[in-house]
Amino acid sequence: MTSPKSISGRESEEISAEQRIPDKNRLALRRKILGRLVRSLVVGLWVMFIAFSLLRITPGDPIRLALGTDATEEAIQVMRDRFGLNKPFLIQFFEYFTGFFTGDLGFSIFSQRQVSEIIATHLPVTVMIIVLSVGGAILLAVPIALSVALSRRPQVTYFFRTATSISLALPGFFLALLGLLFFGTILYWVPAAGYQGEFPGNLKYLWLPALVNCFVLVPILSRVLHSSLMDTLDEEFVETGVIRGVSKIKFYWSYMLRPSLAPTVVLISYMVGIMIGGTVVMETIFSLPGIGRELIEAVSTRDYAVVQGSVMIFGFIVVFTSFVGDLLGYLLDRRVTLS
Amino acid sequence: MTKRQRREGAFAIYTGITMLGLMLLAGLLVPALGKYHANEIGSDQLMPPSAKHFFGTDILGRDIFARVFAAVFVDLGTSIVGVLIPLFVGTVIGTLLGISKNRRINSFVGSLIDGINAFPFLIFVIALVAFLGSGLSSIIIAISLVNWARYARIARTRAVIVNQQGYVEAARTLGFRPSRILFRHIIPNVSSETRAYALSDFIIVIIAVAALSFLGLGVNPPQAEWGAMIKDGANVITLAWWTSIFPGLALCWAGISVAMISEGLSRVIREGSQ
Numbered sequence: 001m002t003s004p005k006s007i008s009g010r011e012s013e014e015i016s017a018e019q020r021i022p023d024k025n026r027l028a029l030r031r032k033i034l035g036r037l038v039r040s041l042v043v044g045l046w047v048m049f050i051a052f053s054l055l056r057i058t059p060g061d062p063i064r065l066a067l068g069t070d071a072t073e074e075a076i077q078v079m080r081d082r083f084g085l086n087k088p089f090l091i092q093f094f095e096y097f098t099g100f101f102t103g104d105l106g107f108s109i110f111s112q113r114q115v116s117e118i119i120a121t122h123l124p125v126t127v128m129i130i131v132l133s134v135g136g137a138i139l140l141a142v143p144i145a146l147s148v149a150l151s152r153r154p155q156v157t158y159f160f161r162t163a164t165s166i167s168l169a170l171p172g173f174f175l176a177l178l179g180l181l182f183f184g185t186i187l188y189w190v191p192a193a194g195y196q197g198e199f200p201g202n203l204k205y206l207w208l209p210a211l212v213n214c215f216v217l218v219p220i221l222s223r224v225l226h227s228s229l230m231d232t233l234d235e236e237f238v239e240t241g242v243i244r245g246v247s248k249i250k251f252y253w254s255y256m257l258r259p260s261l262a263p264t265v266v267l268i269s270y271m272v273g274i275m276i277g278g279t280v281v282m283e284t285i286f287s288l289p290g291i292g293r294e295l296i297e298a299v300s301t302r303d304y305a306v307v308q309g310s311v312m313i314f315g316f317i318v319v320f321t322s323f324v325g326d327l328l329g330y331l332l333d334r335r336v337t338l339s
Numbered sequence: 340m341t342k343r344q345r346r347e348g349a350f351a352i353y354t355g356i357t358m359l360g361l362m363l364l365a366g367l368l369v370p371a372l373g374k375y376h377a378n379e380i381g382s383d384q385l386m387p388p389s390a391k392h393f394f395g396t397d398i399l400g401r402d403i404f405a406r407v408f409a410a411v412f413v414d415l416g417t418s419i420v421g422v423l424i425p426l427f428v429g430t431v432i433g434t435l436l437g438i439s440k441n442r443r444i445n446s447f448v449g450s451l452i453d454g455i456n457a458f459p460f461l462i463f464v465i466a467l468v469a470f471l472g473s474g475l476s477s478i479i480i481a482i483s484l485v486n487w488a489r490y491a492r493i494a495r496t497r498a499v500i501v502n503q504q505g506y507v508e509a510a511r512t513l514g515f516r517p518s519r520i521l522f523r524h525i526i527p528n529v530s531s532e533t534r535a536y537a538l539s540d541f542i543i544v545i546i547a548v549a550a551l552s553f554l555g556l557g558v559n560p561p562q563a564e565w566g567a568m569i570k571d572g573a574n575v576i577t578l579a580w581w582t583s584i585f586p587g588l589a590l591c592w593a594g595i596s597v598a599m600i601s602e603g604l605s606r607v608i609r610e611g612s613q
Binding site (some may be wrong): 039042043044045046047049050051054055154158161162165166168169170171172173174177178181185273274276277278280281284285292295296298299300302304307308311314315318319322 | 343347351450451453454455457458459460461462463465466467468469470542546549550553554555556566569573576577580583584587590591594595597598599601602606
């Protein structure tokens with residue numbers, strides 16, 4: 001049903017199959033989506049389990065490390081009880097699991113706040129950077145990929161491929177530093193500190209980190225989109241479109257982009273994980289109050305509950321976006337397998 | 340067209356190898372023959388590049404030229420080990436999963452692999468380093484613990500296909516021992532895929548190692564390392580741009596040279612398979 005290379009005439013086949021047995025088809029679709037959802041939930045459970053185990057596999061006693069050498073034995077025991085570390089492993093996990101659904105992810109030893117509260121205040125900044133990066137990258141990658149695909153000269157493709165593979169090898173944090181040096185201290189386009197959280201005002205602080213993220217995102221996206229566009233160009237319906245003389249906009253969208261988008265959409269959802277990694281570094285460099293900076297701070301102060309909670313949230317975000325991405329990719333192109 | 344592609348691919352490979360070779364050579368020669376030692380604290384602090392100090396000096400008066408090249412083997416060595424361990428472990432585990440018939444183990448380990456892969460690479464490594472402590476060896480352990488799952492996923496998919504190939508069937512029919520079939524017939528064909536991924540992964544790991552030190556989670560001072568040097572320089576970058584820029588350029592140079600090799604190889608291989 002989902003053999004990848006049944007290209008010619010697939011649309012007519014699909015339409016006729018749907019007309020013949022609509023119920024069966026819809027049922028199969030629903031079962032597929034359900035199967036993918038179950039798999040996401042299983043992976044999500046693993047994510048929670050791995051994040052939870054981090055604290056328990058630490059060599060040495062995490063509480064002793066966090067409280068320092070001059071902590072009394074009594075204080076350590078109180079902390080151990082508070083973290084539930086004196087109970088059996090599986091009971092601890094069960095409590096963590098049920099705690100998650102009531103919004104209880106433990107508390108921060110360092111700042112004495114609930115981990116869920118820390119995540120709720122700092123996550124929006126991180127999400128905002130990622131949304132800006134992905135949005136900007138799509139705006140840049142689509143025209144680049146289209147113009148390279150439609151150009152007849154092989155030198156253009158060669159230059160495009162070399163440039164994208166080189167820009168993938170550049171370290172984002174170094175580019176961010178150069179950007180900060182250039183735009184911050186020479187041009188004064190970026191305020192040095194004092195982030196403000198309200199929407200359009202915060203763009204002033206966020207545009208440069210998002211732009212640096214685009215340096216990684218645009219090459220990958222435009223490369224994948226370019227290669228699917230090249231595959232689409234080989235299809236007969238593109239020729240039909242040219243012969244029929246459809247309008248430019250209709251040609252670009254319906255004949256070129258729409259049939260080529262599925263792999264790129266799936267890739268975007270996959271790239272969110274890499275974006276998160278990059279954003280953590282960006283937040284540290286640009287001193288933005290996102291969850292990534294909290295994570296780095298928590299790592300250096302050995303605030304394990306915060307590390308655990310934020311790592312888990314990042315894992316969940318990736319599981320969720322890859323589910324949505326696979327689903328969108330599948331709805332755009334039924335040849336994509338949901339696995 | 341195809342001839343042209345091969346020529347371009349070969350050009351990219353040779354460029355990459357030359358760039359990498361020059362860097363390794365400098366990494367050997369500069370510490371051995373240079374005037375300054377990487378950790379030698381001098382009296383000339385934050386001096387701009389000159390004939391005396393080619394890349395200038397940092398805030399402790401250390402020669403940046405000596406430090407940049409003293410770090411070559413630290414950065415590249417850590418990254419190579421951080422690629423080779425997961426490559427080996429991931430390929431073996433993935434292959435065994437791909438050819439195993441036990442469905443329960445298969446779906447259990449399979450979902451564990453998906454679970455590990457769900458974490459953003461850098462985030463998971465940072466979290467593990469938090470629990471393992473900083474330093475080069477814990478970076479390598481952390482990267483290995485995270486990265487094997489990516490190789491295992493690739494190897495598993497590939498092993499399922501290889502396992503059904505005619506030559507494996509033939510080897511079975513000939514009555515070879517399962518271990519011989521595994522190591523002589525299946526793993527070499529699976530690892531061609533994982534080794535190809537290892538090259539592009541190498542770039543990611545080089546950058547990740549430097550990024551960890553940049554965040555203060557990597558090498559311990561005074562060890563010369565590009566990410567740590569960029570971080571030290573970042574504090575004084577408005578006064579002395581050279582403190583960060585030269586280690587950063589070295590990092591870019593290393594990344595680009597590997598990218599050229601990997602890009603060239605993929606072009607030559609794609610041309611060969613057509």
